Amino acid sequence: MTNANLARDLEQILIQIQKASLPIYETLKQSLGEYTQNTNATGDTQLKADVAADEILQTTFKDLKIIKQICSEEQEHAIPLHKEGIYSIAYDPLDGSSLMGANLSVGSIFGIYQGDFLPHNLVASAYVVYGMVIGIGFASLLQEGVDYFVHNGKEFQLQKTLKLSHKGKLNATGGTQKNWSKFHKSKIESLFNAGYRLRYSGGMVPDLHHILVKGGGIFSYPSTSDAPQGKLRMLFEVFPFAFIFERAGGNAVCIQENPTQGEIEAKRLLELIPKHLHDTTPCFFGSQEEIKFVSES
Ligand code: AHG
Numbered sequence: 387m388t389n390a391n392l393a394r395d396l397e398q399i400l401i402q403i404q405k406a407s408l409p410i411y412e413t414l415k416q417s418l419g420e421y422t423q424n425t426n427a428t429g430d431t432q433l434k435a436d437v438a439a440d441e442i443l444q445t446t447f448k449d450l451k452i453i454k455q456i457c458s459e460e461q462e463h464a465i466p467l468h469k470e471g472i473y474s475i476a477y478d479p480l481d482g483s484s485l486m487g488a489n490l491s492v493g494s495i496f497g498i499y500q501g502d503f504l505p506h507n508l509v510a511s512a513y514v515v516y517g518m519v520i521g522i523g524f525a526s527l528l529q530e531g532v533d534y535f536v537h538n539g540k541e542f543q544l545q546k547t548l549k550l551s552h553k554g555k556l557n558a559t560g561g562t563q564k565n566w567s568k569f570h571k572s573k574i575e576s577l578f579n580a581g582y583r584l585r586y587s588g589g590m591v592p593d594l595h596h597i598l599v600k601g602g603g604i605f606s607y608p609s610t611s612d613a614p615q616g617k618l619r620m621l622f623e624v625f626p627f628a629f630i631f632e633r634a635g636g637n638a639v640c641i642q643e644n645p646t647q648g649e650i651e652a653k654r655l656l657e658l659i660p661k662h663l664h665d666t667t668p669c670f671f672g673s674q675e676e677i678k679f680v681s682e683s
């Protein structure tokens with residue numbers, strides 16, 4: 387496929403994401419963070435807004451013939467759309483939805499693949515932040531940096547192309563701290579001792595967007611004693627942001643520890659192969675310097 391054809395297709399997909407973000411934002415404004423009685427494939431109790439956002443996205447993607455299949459955090463299996471389509475889209479319709487009751491920002495996350503859901507097939511990724519305004523970050527193989535669009539009440543306007551400096555100041559880390567490993571605890575403490583500031587809302591979209599906007603720092607969701615494979619899902623959360631951070635000039639790795647030998651292994655996230663659609667992985671996203679620091683024993 388030529389770059390011109392890829393650019394045309396990605397433009398069409400971005401337009402569908404922009405279109406869907408408007409009714410999703412309206413749903414959020416009318417919602418009080420109510421839960422349903424149902425659980426999703428990961429076992430999370432779904433909010434009404436999770437289900438509504440998923441339905442809006444399914445309908446919006448169905449309109450585009452170039453999409454072969456979609457797969458959502460809220461659905462157990464992938465959904466085939468158009469036989470002649472060439473793109474597969476994996477998405478988290480509403481990320482951080484449990485924060486809605488607290489009136490904090492939430493988001494949507496998209497990984498766009500040419501072919502099947504394998505990280506080396508990623509050609510673009512996007513996120514939507516539903517905050518004071520609707521913001522959309524979009525990265526693709528066709529350009530360096532992350533284009534950040536803001537809805538001005540009428541249309542989406544490109545506000546800035548986000549790039550990461552070699553090193554930043556923010557440190558965002560998740561999971562229950564009493565279940566962190568000694569290694570993770572010591573790395574996080576060293577970052578704070580070196581002057582990093584804690585910024586963690588509990589929604590990965592605003593937390594990672596914050597780092598991108600400030601131009602550097604690190605976000606981590608490590609392996610913990612209660613969740614050795616972490617919490618965040620490869621297809622719906624981790625791969626799209628790994629792609630976005632790499633395109634912004636940073637790095638994204640999985641860190642696993644070998645407790646018997648006291649060694650750690652850091653692997654590029656975009657080289658992991660999921661066995662199942664809902665597999666999770668420990669994950670670290672950041673500027674070059676911070677990722678190098680946490681990747682060393
Ligand atoms: P989701 O709402 O799609 O289930 O995802 C929530 C995720 C992510 O946004 C956030 O970084 C993480 O859960 C927070 O988890 P902890 O509260 O365990 O730190």
Ligand code: MN
Binds near residue numbers: 480623
């Ligand atoms: Mn999520």
Ligand code: MN
Binds near residue numbers: 459480
């Ligand atoms: Mn979600």
